[in-house]
Amino acid sequence: MEQILSAPDKPGDASLRRILEEARTIAVVGCSPKPERDSHRVARYLLEQGYRLIPVNPGQREILGQKCYPDLQAIPQAVDIVDVFRRSEHIPPIAEAAAAMGARVLWLQLGIRNDQAADEARRRGLTVIQDACIMVEHRRLFSGGN
Numbered sequence: 001m002e003q004i005l006s007a008p009d010k011p012g013d014a015s016l017r018r019i020l021e022e023a024r025t026i027a028v029v030g031c032s033p034k035p036e037r038d039s040h041r042v043a044r045y046l047l048e049q050g051y052r053l054i055p056v057n058p059g060q061r062e063i064l065g066q067k068c069y070p071d072l073q074a075i076p077q078a079v080d081i082v083d084v085f086r087r088s089e090h091i092p093p094i095a096e097a098a099a100a101m102g103a104r105v106l107w108l109q110l111g112i113r114n115d116q117a118a119d120e121a122r123r124r125g126l127t128v129i130q131d132a133c134i135m136v137e138h139r140r141l142f143s144g145g146n
Contacts, residue, residue, distance in 0.1 A: 001046075003086045005051060006053035008080075009039055010129050010130075010132050011097075011127065011129070012039070013141060016129075016137055016141060017141050017142075019081070019105055019127065020084075020137070020138055020141065020142070022080070023051065023067055023080035023088075023105070023137075024049065024052055024080055025050065025052040025053075025054060025078060025079050025080050025081075026046055026051045026053060026054070026079070026080065026081045026082075026084065027054040027055075027056050027072060027075060027078065027079045027082050027103070027133075028042070028046070028053065028054070028056060028065070028083045029056040029072065029083065029084045029086055029094055030044045030052060030054060030056070030057065030084060030085030031043050031055035031057050031060075031063050031068070031080060032057070032063070032085075033057075033060055033063045033083065038061070038085065038090050038109070039085040039109075040061060041135070042083070042085075042109070042134060042135045043055060043063065043064055043131065044055055045135045046065075046075065046083075046134070046135070046136070046138075047064055048116065048145065049142075052071045053066050054066065054067075054069060054075055054077075054079065055067075055068040055069070055117070056068070056069050056071060056072060056075070057070075058070035058071065070092065071097065072101055073097055073100075073101070075101065075123075076100075076102055079098075079101060079102075079103045080103065080104050080105065081103065081104070081105040081106075081107055081134070082097075082098040082103045082105070082106050082107065083107045083109065083134050084092065084106070084107065084108050084109060084112060085109050085112075086112070086114060087112070088108075088112050088113055088114045089114070090117075091112065091117040092114065092116070092117040092120075093107075093115035093129075094117075095114075095118070095120060095121040095126075096120075097115040099120075099121055099124035099125070100122065103126060104126065104127060105126060105127045105128075105129065106118070106121045106126045106127070106129070107128075107129045107132070107134050108128070108129065108130045108132075109132070109133055109134070110131060110132065110133045110136075111131060112130065113130045113131050114115075114120060114130075118130055128133065144146070
């Protein structure tokens with residue numbers, strides 16, 4: 001299932017490839033401890049691909065063997081990508097926190113859009129990807145879509 005989005009919602013393949021190659025640390029906001037949830041499956045995939053994963057969920061201490069943080073502000077190290085599994089109306093403070101912490105990319109998963117928050121994040125220097133799955137894009141670009 002390939003989803004084609006128009007710019008600025010999704011950079012071209014060369015830019016996406018560069019983003020995913022250069023990123024080392026990904027914070028997953030809304031990461032679930034439940035294996036059947038998309039956020040859990042995507043986080044597990046990212047770990048398996050060698051990324052440093054930082055789960056963000058205020059109700060958990062650990063997910064997938066990684067220390068979990070209650071919010072982005074509590075993360076003590078640099079984050080390259082903030083990958084978000086929260087409803088669209090919750091995006092503005094997450095985008096603000098992502099910009100404040102110096103993240104380079106705000107990635108909103110499938111079905112998640114907030115154009116106002118995205119525009120503000122772009123003004124603050126972030127690359128914003130909306131309504132796209134980071135796992136789907138990674139697989140498509142690095143493993144021939146398998």
